[in-house]
Amino acid sequence: MRESDLAAADRLFRLAFGTWFELPDPMQFRGDAALFEPRLRSYPDGGLVAESEGELVGLSFASCWGSLGVLCPVAVRPDLWRQGVARLLVPATLEIFARWQGRLAGPFTFPQSTTNIPTY
Numbered sequence: 001m002r003e004s005d006l007a008a009a010d011r012l013f014r015l016a017f018g019t020w021f022e023l024p025d026p027m028q029f030r031g032d033a034a035l036f037e038p039r040l041r042s043y044p045d046g047g048l049v050a051e052s053e054g055e056l057v058g059l060s061f062a063s064c065w066g067s068l069g070v071l072c073p074v075a076v077r078p079d080l081w082r083q084g085v086a087r088l089l090v091p092a093t094l095e096i097f098a099r100w101q102g103r104l105a106g107p108f109t110f111p112q113s114t115t116n117i118p119t120y
Contacts, residue, residue: 001036001040001046001047001048001049001059001061003040005047005049005056005059006036006037006040008055008056009036009047009049009056009059010034010035010036011027012056012057012058012059012075012076012077013029013030013035013036013059013073013075014026014027014028014029014030015027015077015078016075016076016077016078017029017030017073017075019078020078035073036061039061039063042063043061043062043063043064045096045099046061046062046063046064046096047059047060047061047062048060048061048089048092048093048096050076050085050088050089052080057076057077057080057085058074058075058076058077058080058085058086058088058089059073059074059075059089060073060074060075060086060089060090060092060093061073061074061093062093062096062097062100062105064100064102067102067103067104068102068103068104068105068106069096069097069100069102069104069105069106070105070106070107070108071090071093071094071097071105071106071107071108072107072108073108074086074089074090074093074107076089
């Protein structure tokens with residue numbers, strides 16, 4: 001992920017998660033929160049994107065909390081769900097964790113409920 005990907009990554013993230021949580025307007029997921037810019041500053045090698053024909057269609061991000069590697073988010077454009085995009089992103093993200101040599105790595109997950117959307 002590059003700085004030039006930030007706006008597209010934000011749109012894709014909101015669309016994917018807002019669709020998953022069945023929000024009336026998926027693009028309103030997480031309000032005005034800026035997720036990727038601070039993460040990219042903190043972990044410039046932690047973000048990955050998947051592109052098709054020059055368009056961002058998937059992303060994943062690795063963060064490090066001490067010795068714990070955290071995988072979150074992984075997002076894929078909804079019309080490409082179940083097409084294998086995440087299957088390409090997750091192993092590449094695990095390679096980042098291996099390079100960082102943390103003690104443990106795992107996903108950070110959201111609950112599958114539209115009534116309990118996290119606000120952190």
